[in-house]
Amino acid sequence: MPEEPQKLKDLPILVTGGAGYIGSHTCKALAQAGCIPIAYDNLSRGHRWAVKWGPLEEGNISDRERLDTVLDRYRPQAVMHFAAYAYVGESVEDPGKYYRNNVVGSLTLLEAMRDHRVKTLVFSSTCATYGIPSKIPITEDHPQNPINPYGASKLMIERIINDFGQAHGTRAVFLRYFNAAGGDPAGELGEDHDPETHLIPLAITAASGHVPFLEIYGSDYPTPDGTAIRDYIHVTDLAEAHLQALLYLLGGGENTAFNLGTGHGYSVRQVISAVEEITGKAISVKEVRRRPGDPPVLVADSRCASQLLKWHPRFSDLRTIIETAWQWHKSRPVAMELQSKK
Numbered sequence: 001m002p003e004e005p006q007k008l009k010d011l012p013i014l015v016t017g018g019a020g021y022i023g024s025h026t027c028k029a030l031a032q033a034g035c036i037p038i039a040y041d042n043l044s045r046g047h048r049w050a051v052k053w054g055p056l057e058e059g060n061i062s063d064r065e066r067l068d069t070v071l072d073r074y075r076p077q078a079v080m081h082f083a084a085y086a087y088v089g090e091s092v093e094d095p096g097k098y099y100r101n102n103v104v105g106s107l108t109l110l111e112a113m114r115d116h117r118v119k120t121l122v123f124s125s126t127c128a129t130y131g132i133p134s135k136i137p138i139t140e141d142h143p144q145n146p147i148n149p150y151g152a153s154k155l156m157i158e159r160i161i162n163d164f165g166q167a168h169g170t171r172a173v174f175l176r177y178f179n180a181a182g183g184d185p186a187g188e189l190g191e192d193h194d195p196e197t198h199l200i201p202l203a204i205t206a207a208s209g210h211v212p213f214l215e216i217y218g219s220d221y222p223t224p225d226g227t228a229i230r231d232y233i234h235v236t237d238l239a240e241a242h243l244q245a246l247l248y249l250l251g252g253g254e255n256t257a258f259n260l261g262t263g264h265g266y267s268v269r270q271v272i273s274a275v276e277e278i279t280g281k282a283i284s285v286k287e288v289r290r291r292p293g294d295p296p297v298l299v300a301d302s303r304c305a306s307q308l309l310k311w312h313p314r315f316s317d318l319r320t321i322i323e324t325a326w327q328w329h330k331s332r333p334v335a336m337e338l339q340s341k342k
Contacts, residue, residue: 007250008243009034012074014118016061016109017082018054019046021191022124022180022238026080027053028189029239038074040067041083050189061105067112078120078249079113080242081106084154087197088128088293091150102153107160114168121161121172122245127231127259127298129155129176136265137231137301140176140257148293158257165255173245173253178231178261178300180238182321183328190328191235200232200322203272204329207281214283216268218290221297227268229297231261234315234324244309258309261300262316271318278322 013030017023018039023046027037031053039051042060055074059066061083084102085091091098113121128151129144146152164170181200183190191201206214219226241260266274272283305311315324 007247010036011078012036012038012076013246014038014040014070014074014076014079015082016040016079017046017084017124019043019048019050019056020082021193022177022235023080023082024050024052024189025184025235026082026239026242027051028184029236029243030054033243038070038076040070045085045193047192052188061109062101064108064112067109068116071112071116071118075116076118078122078246079109079118080122080124080246081109082124084124086126086150088148088150089197089291091148091153092292095149098149098153099156102150103156103160106157110160110164110170113170114164119169119171120246120249121170122242122249123157123161123172123174125158125174125176125257126151126154127176127178127261127300129158130298132295133298136297137261137263137299138259139301140259140304147295150293162255171249172255173249174257175238175241175245176257176259177238178233178259178298180235181232181325182234182236182315183324185236185315185324187327187331190332191325192332199230199268199271200275200325201329203275203283204279204322204326206283207275207279208329209281212284213286214272216285216287217294219287221290223267223296225267225269228294229265229267229299231263231265231299232271232316232318232321233261233300233313234321237313237316240314241305241309241311244305244311248309253308256304256308258305259300259302260305260311261302262313263300263302265297265299266318271322274318274322275326278319279326
């Protein structure tokens with residue numbers, strides 16, 4: 001848990017995308033730390049049932065009038081900004097959608113924050129801003145050369161936030177995630193995207209027999225087994241990093257970026273084998289072409305987060321990630337029933 005929790009007692013925090021996967025886990029962590037999380041979400045990709053620890057305000061980040069209403073009502077002391085489209089493949093196929101929502105929407109949010117004198121921001125960024133890395137593990141000072149519109153949109157937002165810092169005093173932390181995965185250890189939340197594009201829930205779905213096979217996108221990468229390697233970080237650890245980032249800013253920390261990962265990468269085939277072992281079920285696979293915009297290897301150097309945020313992942317070994325995702329998957333019918341009633 002974060003240090004100095006008294007700083008967070010009864011603190012109202014606006015959480016854009018608070019009904020989404022990482023946003024909802026962070027709302028839970030905020031509430032446990034004493035904050036009042038206000039989830040702001042248009043529910044296009046988030047879920048009403050995932051908002052359990054504070055109010056839900058429906059709206060788009062591009063809707064300035066709605067943002068003004070919510071900011072007036074709750075007077076948040078900080079914003080955690082998750083709301084974004086986040087499918088790499090979709091961003092390649094429809095870049096305008098990503099620049100309009102992610103960039104223009106974030107600009108609207110920042111202007112609303114400026115006018116309501118909300119100066120503290122924790123921004124959900126991504127390792128996709130780095131593009132194809134020239135060295136592994138990736139440090140925060142690695143050149144940012146995104147190779148897909150999703151990563152480019154996040155890099156643009158980082159630049160805009162920095163400019164707002166210079167002009168308007170906005171103070172921000174950029175959290176560059178690697179591969180978010182897993183489910184709430186208490187079983188209250190989990191990953192539920194439509195469509196689902198992340199490897200671990202797709203592998204679990206295949207292991208459960210809900211689909212006939214799992215597609216492996218690319219088996220000719222320059223890696224030991226030919227499949228892409230990624231650094232998986234548990235969603236609960238990500239949520240805790242947001243609390244630590246908030247405390248860092250409240251304590252006078254400078255605007256900066258932090259990588260969030262474990263420093264260990266696993267190939268697609270290694271993840272599939274681990275899912276088979278934990279579920280006790282075989283997975284049929286089909287090898288297909290690489291997806292555009294996918295680098296061969298992404299592994300984080302997260303020493304800065306460890307040193308400055310005092311952040312240390314607790315749930316991010318691969319086995320715990322898959323076990324919590326598997327437990328969530330088995331409980332999903334209950335969650336879906338709750339969703340249908342709301």
